[in-house]
Amino acid sequence: MSGFEKHMADVLRSHEVAPPAGLDAQVFAALDGAGASAGRSLVGRRLGGAGLGALLLVSFGWYFGTMPAEAPVVPAVAESAVSAVSEEVLATPESAAEAVVLDRMNSAAPAEAQAENAAPEPAVALAAKPTGVRRTEPSTSSAAQPVAVAPLEQRSVAGIEDGKANGSDKMLMETPEEPEGVWRMKARVNVKED
Amino acid sequence: MEAELLELIRICKTGNRRGQTRLYERFTPMLYAVALRYTNTQVDATDVLQEAWVKIFRHLDSFTEHNSFEGWMRRIVINTAITHYRRNLKHVHHADIDEVHATPADFAAFKESDFTAEELMQAIAELPKGYGMVFQMYIIEGYKHKEIAEMLGIDLNTSKSQLSRARRYLQEVLERMSRRAQPLPMAAEETKKKTIQ
Numbered sequence: 001m002s003g004f005e006k007h008m009a010d011v012l013r014s015h016e017v018a019p020p021a022g023l024d025a026q027v028f029a030a031l032d033g034a035g036a037s038a039g040r041s042l043v044g045r046r047l048g049g050a051g052l053g054a055l056l057l058v059s060f061g062w063y064f065g066t067m068p069a070e071a072p073v074v075p076a077v078a079e080s081a082v083s084a085v086s087e088e089v090l091a092t093p094e095s096a097a098e099a100v101v102l103d104r105m106n107s108a109a110p111a112e113a114q115a116e117n118a119a120p121e122p123a124v125a126l127a128a129k130p131t132g133v134r135r136t137e138p139s140t141s142s143a144a145q146p147v148a149v150a151p152l153e154q155r156s157v158a159g160i161e162d163g164k165a166n167g168s169d170k171m172l173m174e175t176p177e178e179p180e181g182v183w184r185m186k187a188r189v190n191v192k193e194d
Numbered sequence: 195m196e197a198e199l200l201e202l203i204r205i206c207k208t209g210n211r212r213g214q215t216r217l218y219e220r221f222t223p224m225l226y227a228v229a230l231r232y233t234n235t236q237v238d239a240t241d242v243l244q245e246a247w248v249k250i251f252r253h254l255d256s257f258t259e260h261n262s263f264e265g266w267m268r269r270i271v272i273n274t275a276i277t278h279y280r281r282n283l284k285h286v287h288h289a290d291i292d293e294v295h296a297t298p299a300d301f302a303a304f305k306e307s308d309f310t311a312e313e314l315m316q317a318i319a320e321l322p323k324g325y326g327m328v329f330q331m332y333i334i335e336g337y338k339h340k341e342i343a344e345m346l347g348i349d350l351n352t353s354k355s356q357l358s359r360a361r362r363y364l365q366e367v368l369e370r371m372s373r374r375a376q377p378l379p380m381a382a383e384e385t386k387k388k389t390i391q
Binding site: 001004005008009011012013014015016017018019020023024026027028030031 | 226227231243244311
């Protein structure tokens with residue numbers, strides 16, 4: 001360091017400049033503000049934590065409190081029939097899937113003719129697709145009562161391609177025999193009348 | 195450390211506002227000069243000093259009486275100024291290094307009495323920000339390159355090269371200032387003639 005640099009350092013180190021007016025007020029206001037905000041943040045953290053916990057408790061309480069005592073009854077019409085067909089189809093190699101369906105359709109053809117003569121075609125409950133996966137309130141009318149559905153063999157099954165029962169058409173159904181809150185995924189099979 | 199200052203610090207540690215005001219009034223002109231040197235603008239210097247005073251009062255308990263109180267406060271101001279500089283780095287435009295024309299002249303060419311403190315501050319303010327910081331920290335505050343590198347978050351060699359460039363740059367600035375202070379020979383002749391007439 002040269003002599004000039006030392007001189008410069010001495011001069012500047014001891015140099016003083018008058019601060020702008022009002023800086024003291026700003027400093028002490030900031031000091032008070034910093035203390036207050038620190039206190040606020042501490043209290044806020046504590047209250048916030050407690051509040052969040054309380055909110056979670058209330059939410060869970062409300063959720064479980066409003067749940068129906070029994071699991072909602074979803075019409076399980078033709079469920080076993082659908083399962084039987086879909087499982088069989090799914091278990092069959094892709095190329096043979098259509099053959100399986102056609103075979104079952106052909107073998108049931110005489111029975112279908114008899115059924116047509118005997119009684120009018122009942123409503124097909126499978127057409128009623130649940131909206132989303134939301135819970136449904138137990139219904140006292142149609143849901144509680146079993147709906148008669150013609151045997152699946154009497155119908156032609158459409159929408160089964162490539163050995164899969166319309167993979168995109170899967171839907172979630174909650175069934176009465178399952179424990180509460182357990183959802184089973186089932187394949188939906190479109191049933192088309194001839 | 196003088197007993198009066200120690201007592202004042204002790205009072206301030208209790209949060210006494212009158213004691214804090216006395217401490218503020220005593221050291222603010224010196225600290226404001228430091229802040230002004232590192233920021234170059236009054237607005238930034240005011241911001242830095244305000245933030246630094248809050249830190250000083252809030253962390254007064256961590257100050258041990260064996261150390262220099264002035265040095266401790268000065269360091270807080272410098273660190274705050276560095277933080278402020280980094281925060282606003284995207285707004286700072288550095289001069290291209292190629293624009294700095296190195297001259298072999300030495301600071302020895304300047305006389306100590308040639309410049310006032312204000313002129314020296316003005317010369318330092320003309321340095322590119324990065325150079326100015328390294329120069330002040332090394333020459334005025336007496337930090338080592340290792341400390342400067344750590345504080346500024348730069349490489350050790352960068353600190354050294356920036357100091358070298360700052361010296362060259364400052365030489366130019368001081369030379370320009372001294373040339374400006376001297377009357378031009380032609381102009382002096384003209385003035386002389388007019389006075390005689």
